[in-house]
Amino acid sequence: MAVQPEGTPCWADAMFKDVEEAKRFYGEVLGWTFGEASTEFGGYTQAFADGKAVAAVVPPMPGQEEESQWCLYFASRDAAATANRIRQAGGEVVLEPMTVGDLGTMCIARDPSGVAFGVWQAGRHEGFEAVAEPGAYCWAEAYTREPGRTDAFFPAVFPSYTTKRMEADGGGDFRVWEVDGGPVLGRMVMTSGDFPAEVAPFVNLYFAVPDCDAAVERATGLGGAVRFGPMDSPFGRFATLADPYGASFTVIDVARTTGEVPKLTDVA
Structure with a gap:
């Protein structure tokens, strides 16, 4: 699937204290299968629906073992520029733009009311490989x-x-x-x-x-x-x-x- 227009939802992930149990739950409920955990990126594991990447699960980072929550990422041509607009509009950049290998660049933010979301500037990883299909x-x-x-x-x-x-x-x-x-x-x-x-x-x-x-x-x-x-x-x-x-x-x-x-x- 091609890189999505700016502001389009393009990826989703969530942190789980027990990734194996989370995989079992979502595998049964949504029909997901899972790839190998990436040790390079903290155990990040992609989920697939009918062989197409649709989301990811990951263990929490130290100090972030709070209740799990899904994070939706919006496509950006320039994550740093988007982060600047977030601040100018009264939002909070929780995680500054960070390069994730050759996959792309991410940041995490909140709007002025506290709505959390992610920003994704695509590299090799362009985002959802399927949308509006079973499991996606x-x-x-x-x-x-x-x-x-x-x-x-x-x-x-x-x-x-x-x-x-x-x-x-x-x-x-x-x-x-x-x-x-x-x-x-x-x-x-x-x-x-x-x-x-x-x-x-x-x-x-x-x-x-x-x-x-x-x-x-x-x-x-x-x-x-x-x-x-x-x-x-x-x-x-x-x-x-x-x-x-x-x-x-x-x-x-x-x-x-x-x-x-x-x-x-x-x-x-």
């Missing part, structure tokens, strides 16, 4: 308690973004960012009724599955928990899960849709 990444949403700050931040960091408002039944405040006319990221508001104060802002990743209910059953049978759903939608039948290590993610059967897709309108 297909969508993501940034969850924030301060939508105004998040809404201003991401288009400032990724100037290619255009902002749309989703016109859904029942109202709600949901935004979508597009690149070249295609949606790349959603924005949700964390309400106090749905998210306890101790839950930090985050990016929720969606992975495609051939059967949402079967994936939920496998996940709960392996110690995971259901946080929302399963539920039918115009985008597919989906459920949000927590793996046994605390990382949240959503599984979605994009072939099983119900209802009309809500309209998107421009936001000035």
Whole structure:
């Protein structure tokens, strides 16, 4: 798969204290297989769906053994320049741009509301080899308690973004960012009724599955928990899960849709 346009989600990984158990869980739930752990890069292990690289798992670095969380990386032509825009827009660069062999350059950041994400400047590793196929990444949403700050931040960091408002039944405040006319990221508001104060802002990743209910059953049978759903939608039948290590993610059967897709309108 070619290098993605600036600001497009291009890779995902997560740290797990028990990588072997994480591999077992995601192997069963998403059908992943795994490559050899890279000793050069701290045990970094790529996950594959039908032979295509779709994510990675890695042991935590010393002092980072906290609860696991998936990290979504956005494509950048120049990670250093993107890091500068992150700071100028009021965000925090947690990990300064770092060259990873000949694979590329990465950095980790947070938006002004605390949403954590990664930036990836591709080298030999261009990112996802499959998207929206069974077992592969297909969508993501940034969850924030301060939508105004998040809404201003991401288009400032990724100037290619255009902002749309989703016109859904029942109202709600949901935004979508597009690149070249295609949606790349959603924005949700964390309400106090749905998210306890101790839950930090985050990016929720969606992975495609051939059967949402079967994936939920496998996940709960392996110690995971259901946080929302399963539920039918115009985008597919989906459920949000927590793996046994605390990382949240959503599984979605994009072939099983119900209802009309809500309209998107421009936001000035």
